[in-house]
Amino acid sequence: MQIIPSIDLKDGMCVRLIKGDFKTTHQVAADPMEVAADYIRCGAKLLHCIDLDGAGDGIRRNAHIVRALCATSLQVELGGGLRNLDDLADADALGVWRFVIGSAAVTDRDFVKTAIDKYGAERVVVGIDALDGKVRTHGWKQNSGLDALEFATEIVALGVKAIIFTDISTDGTLNGPPLQTLKIFRERFPDCALVASGGIANIGDIFALNALNLDSAIIGKAYFAKTIDLQEAIKVAR
Numbered sequence: 001m002q003i004i005p006s007i008d009l010k011d012g013m014c015v016r017l018i019k020g021d022f023k024t025t026h027q028v029a030a031d032p033m034e035v036a037a038d039y040i041r042c043g044a045k046l047l048h049c050i051d052l053d054g055a056g057d058g059i060r061r062n063a064h065i066v067r068a069l070c071a072t073s074l075q076v077e078l079g080g081g082l083r084n085l086d087d088l089a090d091a092d093a094l095g096v097w098r099f100v101i102g103s104a105a106v107t108d109r110d111f112v113k114t115a116i117d118k119y120g121a122e123r124v125v126v127g128i129d130a131l132d133g134k135v136r137t138h139g140w141k142q143n144s145g146l147d148a149l150e151f152a153t154e155i156v157a158l159g160v161k162a163i164i165f166t167d168i169s170t171d172g173t174l175n176g177p178p179l180q181t182l183k184i185f186r187e188r189f190p191d192c193a194l195v196a197s198g199g200i201a202n203i204g205d206i207f208a209l210n211a212l213n214l215d216s217a218i219i220g221k222a223y224f225a226k227t228i229d230l231q232e233a234i235k236v237a238r
Contacts, residue, residue, distance in 0.1 A: 001209065001215060002046065002216040002217075002237065003044065003217055003230070004048045004216050004217065004218045004219070005039045005044050005047060005218075005219050005230060006048040006218050006219065006220040007035055007047060007049050007050075007069070008049075008052055009049065009050065009051050009062040009066070010025060011061060012061065012065060013032075014029040014031070015028060016172060016224060017052075018171070025052075028224040032065055033065075033068055036069055036074060038230075039074065039230065040072060040073055044074065044230070044234060045073075045075060046074065046075045046077065047074040047075070048100075049069060049076050049077065050078075050100075051079070052080060052139070054080035054081025055079070055081050055102075056081075060081070060090070063094060066078060066091075066094050066095075067094045070094055070095030070097075075098070076096050076097055077096070077098035077100055078094075079102060079127055079164075082099050082101055082102075084104070085111070085114065092119070098124070098125055099124055099125070100125050100126075101125070101127065102126070103137035105126045105127075105155055106135055106144050106146060107137070109154070113158050116159045121159055121160070124161075125162040125164055126162070126163055126164070127163075127197075128151060128152060128164065130148040130165070130167060131143070131167075131169060132169075133147060133148055133149075135148050136168060149184070149185070152188070156189055160192070162215075163189070163192055163193070164195040165182065165196065166198045167181060167198050170198040171198035172198075172220070172221050173198075174200075174227060175199055176200070176201060176208075177196050177200050177208070177209060177217075179209075179212065182196055182209070182212055183212055186212050194215050195214070195217065195218060196209050196216070200219055200222050200228070202228055203228060203229070203232060203236055206233050206236050210236070217237065219233060
């Protein structure tokens with residue numbers, strides 16, 4: 001299993017939220033580049049980066065930071081407001097390695113298929129963000145009414161080879177990941193790369209996720225809250 005540390009960007013700052021609520025936004029580090037440098041020192045190879053401004057209103061205020069992050073040794077997967085081919089082209093020009101498509105995968109399945117055809121399945125991952133089993137969109141503000149498992153079935157049929165699953169109720173809480181739900185996803189989609197996001201707090205959670213045979217796990221708040229040693233987590237996961 002691969003550990004993917006994360007950086008959430010808003011107004012040029014490195015921030016964190018609780019359960020996706022923008023009202024809980026708080027700065028967790030002065031310089032995103034310093035955070036990335038520490039991730040590299042700990043042995044990380046891939047960075048999960050979310051442009052919260054892009055997710056919220058579609059305005060890309062953090063492009064210069066994303067470009068700088070892509071210039072490091074980290075492969076950057078970017079999410080937040082990637083809703084059409086122009087957005088993907090802009091991200092590609094910044095050096096982004098993989099595109100995280102969330103809301104647009106719900107509203108425009110043809111876009112997902114076209115993105116895979118244009119960039120290859122290895123560069124496209126769909127983010128499924130769910131609350132009470134229902135997929136949420138547009139910065140987690142809107143309830144699509146779609147069942148998360150049914151939606152996953154549909155996008156895998158389109159050719160999606162990787163899914164990031166976030167249980168919104170766990171995100172930023174340090175209360176542990178949704179193991180039972182992830183177990184169901186793993187059993188239902190054995191040939192799809194599955195990335196766990198949300199709730200991870202300690203090394204015990206890494207062992208538990210590893211036991212489910214997941215492909216990757218995203219670490220965010222636990223790093224900044226110092227409840228987990230990133231270097232140790234990376235070694236344990238490997």
